[in-house]
Each structure stands twice: as C-alpha cells, then as structure tokens.
Amino acid sequence: MTPVNRAAISSTMLGKPFGRRSLLRSAAALTAASLAPWAAGCASDDDDDALTFFFAANPDEAKARMHVVDEFRRRHPDIKVRPVLSGPGVMQQLSTFCAGGRCPDVLMGWELTYAELAARGVLLDLNTLLAQDKAFAAELKSESIGSLYDTFTYNGGQYALPEQWAGNYLFYNKQLFAEAGVPPPPTTWEQPWTFAQFQDAATALTHRSGSGRAMQWGFVNTWWSYYSAGLFAMNNGVPWSTPLKNPTHLNFDDDAFIEAVQFYADLSNKYRVAPNASEVQSMSTADLFAVGKAAIALGGHWRYQTFIRAQGLDFDVTCMPVGPSLPKGHAALSNIGSTGLAISASSQRKEQAWEFVKFATGPIGQAIIGESCLFVPVLRSALNSDGFAKAHQRIRNLAVLTTGPAHSEGLPVTPAWEKVVALMDREFGPVLRGSRPATSLTGLSHEVDEVLRAP
C-alpha cells in the first residue's frame, strides 16, 4: 500500500471530512494535470498563422491537390498553408466552421452551390483583387475558356476562379465495339452521333444469357441519373434554364427536354440496354465498365484513373449523342461541372489567399493539375501542353478532352439549388424507374418555379 493510500484510508477511519476535500482537490489537480498537455498539444497542432485551404476530394484527388499545395509551399516559403479536407456533407461542414468563427481562407466552390454562399456574402468578390492585379487578370482572360470563367460570375461579382473542368462525356470499350462489329463512335464534339445511332450501338453491345439475365450492358451511367438525363436534354437542344443565372423557370416542361429524358429512361426500362434502378443497387456501374461488362459509360474525368488502372481494359473517349431537336450541324455538348477556388470574405489573410488562388488557377498550378491524370485543366496553355497529352497517352481521341471545356454549357446558378435538387430527386425517380412518363415532369417544373420565386 502506498503512503498516499494509507493516509487517505486513515483519514477516513478517523472521520475527518478533510479527507474527502483532499480527495476532491487531488482529483481536480490530477484532472487539470492530465488536461494540460492535451490542451497544449491542441494548441501546437492548431497553427493560427497558416492559410487554411478547404477542399473535398477522394484519396487520389487529395494527393493531386497536395502536389499543388506542396509546389506553392516550395515557391512561397513565407506562406504557411493548412489543407483542410472536407468529409461528406461539404456544406454542413463549411457552415459549422463558419458558425464557429473559423471560416477557411480559401475554399473550393462548386458550380451548382457556390451561389448559395455568394448570395450570403460568404465569398469575396475577386474582381476587387483582379482590378489590382491587372497583368494576372489579362493573362487569365486570354487563357481562360469563357463559359468556364463566367460560371463563377454571379450578380456582377467574380466569386471563384475555375480550377478544373469536370464535364461529362462517354468512355467506350474499343475491344467490345470491335467484337460486336459496331463502328467506333465519333472522335470530336463537332461531328457527333445521334440518339438513334447511340441506341443502335448500345443494343448491339448488350448481351443476355438464355435466362434473359444481362451478361454485358450496352450503356451504363456513372453520374447522378437526373443530371445525366438533363445532359441528354441539353443535347436535344434544351438548356436547363434561360438565363442560367438566377433563373425563374427551369425547362423541365419543354417538349424537347421531356423527349430526351424519356429517351434516357427508355434505355433502361424499354430498350433494356442499360441497368435499371434495381439492377444498379447490387453493382457499381463504373466497375461494370472497368471489368468489361459494359461497352459505354457516361462519366467525367474523375473516372479516368479508375479505368486506366483496370487490367486489360482498352478504352477511348467520345462525345455525347445528339437528339432530333438539336439544330442540324450543331456540335454535341457537355456540362461545365467545374470547381473553382474562392476566398472567404471574412478571411484575415486575403493577400496570402489571393497568392494561393492565383497559383492554383494560374499556369503553374494548372500544369500540375493537367499532369495528374485526375483533372482536366481550364487554361488553354495547360490543356494543350505536352504534360496533359503525356498523362493521357492511353487515349486517341484526346480532342474530346482538350475541346470538352469549350463545348460545355452550364447548369442553373441559383442560391436555391439545394431545394431544386431535393425536388428533382423526388420527381425524376418515378420517371427514370419507368413508373411514370416523362411528361409528368411538367408538375416538377411548376414546383421548382415556386421555389425559384420564393427561395
């Protein structure tokens, strides 16, 4: 028995109340002592001088972004950068940070959701900084692709600078096409194929067993299904809305939009060339393409690395098909889907943040992005660079990627987008499952218009 224990016991035996008090004091002292190094540890981890960079990425993407951060650190040793990787639920995490008074200095903005932050005054209007940095502004203007740069222009302000293009296109399995005797699809956006040609190819590439079970699918979608349906509608001559910024009406009730969505839904439910809602529950559509069980896959460049890692997969990329309502001779379209870098309006390190944004969205940062195999850069110099071509040696139709950003159109930019998505999720479901015709989207159009009028 230790002397301390003995003393405690003897004081209790003697009936002295001080024993308990001493015990309490000791407990308090012990607690304080144990907490002190922990608190100190927290303080040391928390580098208050550093510029915080908030972004969302999967592990591969995080590595590529860290290359940009590391290169920036190397070139700007005086600026400390603390990367903050978001978990799932970006807006939830961001709002929690900002509510706690620790809004990140530089934050990733998404084409569809940045307006929600810009409208609330969270993001800094970068025009003020661009006006002071005329040389960079001029370089950016000449190097940028107009539609991508303008995506982040909202209510007269420039709230982010684009850093990568994440539009969607089609991957196709060259070997499966050759085996089925289907001619290879187009090589550029300017000479697209039609919905009918696409359907014929998908039908010829779908194989079923004697029991009717699909052994190989003609087409799989690896993106959000309602956005993919909307992309088919864009290629049928209907933009999501006119204008794209602060729209008061979305074109879900347009006949050509309905026609394209119906065509997309029919691929699964009527023509049976794509897996339906039940079938995609049990399998990853990207994996189906990677293992050669699907001939065409709709997706963005973030799938590229998954597919080049797949053993024995010989693939290339092609453009979207165009519908009958798109004017003749019109090129096929992709969506913009870009992320950009924004600066928090409450940042205490605006100058350092601006240096970082300039670096990541400028020629050097974009060159690193282009060589990563993970992203398509947004500056012309990086798009047409040897580094980008070298990172994509596996594909022949490189023009689909290098001219993709220029053939992209945006989705609506409104602070009410989260509410619109919730409505879309509800109303597109039955149409894409085949339990309601696409004409029912007229009802969705009215609901969305109400939300847009009173967000």
Place this chain on the structure above:
Amino acid sequence: MTSVDTPAAASPVSARRARGSKGKGPSRRRARSGRLFIAPNLAAVTVFMVFPLGFSLYMSFQQWDVFNPPKFLGLKNFEQLFTSDPLFLIAIRNTLIFTIGTVLPTVLISLVVAGVLNRKIKGIGIFRTIVFLPLAISSVVMAVVWQFVFNTDNGLLNIMLGWIGVGPIPWLVEPRWAMISLCMVSVWRSVPFATVILLAAMQGVPETVYEAAKVDGAGHIRQFVSITVPLIRGALSFVTVISVIHAFQAFDLVYVLNGANGGPETATYVLGIMLFQHAFSFLEFGYASALAWVMFAILLVLTVLQLRITRERSWEASRGLS
C-alpha cells in the same frame, strides 16, 4: 453510515460546534461536497442540453443561415410550417406511419420474446445473448448491412423469398415497399431494448401468483395474458413511450437506408429528415428549430396523454382488485 458521518451525527459536542459555527459544520461541508460532486455533470447538462434547448427556442423565432446575424421573424416560421409547407404534412404522415409501424410490432414482438426468454430452460442465457446482440450495433452499421439484405437482385431477403416462390420485391426502390423496409429494420433495432425492460419486469412478477393460477387450471397463454401482461403494465407503458419518442426522432436509420432526402420520392420523408434537410442543406436553422419545437410539442402531448391513460387504467385496476 460511514465513519466520517458518525461523529457529526452522534456526538453532541460536534453538533453544538456545528450550530455555533453557523453553517460551517460537517453537514454544510457535506452539502458543499455534494454540490462539488454533481458540478461537472451539472455543467455538462447546462452546456450541452439547457443552452442548446434555449438557443433553439430563441432561433425558432429567427431567420438564421449561420453566416449572417439572425433576423427576428416572430411566429413566421411556425406560420409557414403550418400553412404553406406541403412537405410538413407529408413528413407528419410518414412519421405517424413509421411510429405505428415500429411501436406496435416492437411491443408485441418484445412481449412474446421476453415471455419466451423468461422461461427456465437450460441454455436460455445463450438465447438471451443472441436476442440482445442488435442492441450493441450502431444504427448506421445496421442500416448498411440491411441495405445489402434488401438488395432487389442479390439481397439475402429476396433470395430467401425466392426459395418459397416469391418473386423479387423492390424493397428500397419502390416507395410503398421502402417504408415497410424501414419499419422492419427499426423493429429489428428496437426489439432488444424493449425485451430487456419487459424481461426485467417479468422477472419481478411473484411466482406465487402463477402457482395460484396453475391451481385454478390456467394454461401458459392464459397466465401470460391475465397475469404477466397486467402486472408489467408499468414497464409496457415505459417501453411504449420510449419507442414512440425514438420513432419520432428517427433520422440516422432513414438517412443511411433511404438517402438524405427520405426517398424514393417522399416515401420515407420523416420529420427528422425534414429537420436535417432544412438546417444543413437549405441552411434554414431558424425554420429547423421551429420544426424541432413542434416535434417536441407533439411528443409532449402524446407522452402526457399516454401516461394519463396508463395511470387511470392502473387506478381502475387497483380499485377493482381492492
């Protein structure tokens, strides 16, 4: 009584000293120690419960998006909720269906399971452990596992139904099946807890009552219905109230099993999902707070009603017995 208490309580000298020092005596010191002991818990309750409660009540009268200062709206959030939000009615309807679909089967199944586990059979401990296992699994893990089970093409449930000739059921794909699937998982999660409570109550029923019933010729089922169930009414009432509260607060299970929007369509759009969506997707924290207080009010009314009914019944029962 501890050796510390003894001198203060027993010795008249100590008592006089305590009175003379005007409160500096051992009893006052004991009270202070007591306060010190509960202080950490009290602080935690204040910081993590009382403050958020008060804050959310304050926020329910404001418009607040976290980024900008709150703006006072008065009762506008509540007005909008009751008069112009069509999804509120859908969420109420779904929550009621989910509550009934969860609480009724939970109580009935746990009664039967507790009744079976209460029997004195060899190796009953193993069965008890198996039944209580789901209690140790987190809701999110449970929902992920059940997603595999509910898979339309390759799910365990449809494979097993296939053995008896039932075609594949689109458990999580079709709206009408989605709510049934959710209730099934919720019942699976709730039964162990309810069983623990009911089994404990059953073990408190005196053996002599059963012996008397046996003498009167009552069978097992008659004993269960006429003796066990009436005598564990308190525990049954507790289990019902807790299950109703849990069902009303359902969020994690729905979020993982049916998605962040309570789909497909609005099939599983319950109040918990609506609250989370408004707070963290739409950044309408004021509106979400108002909804939280409406949920609290509904639960309070339901619980008070339920307790009053139970009390009246037990009073009638005791009068009938006397």
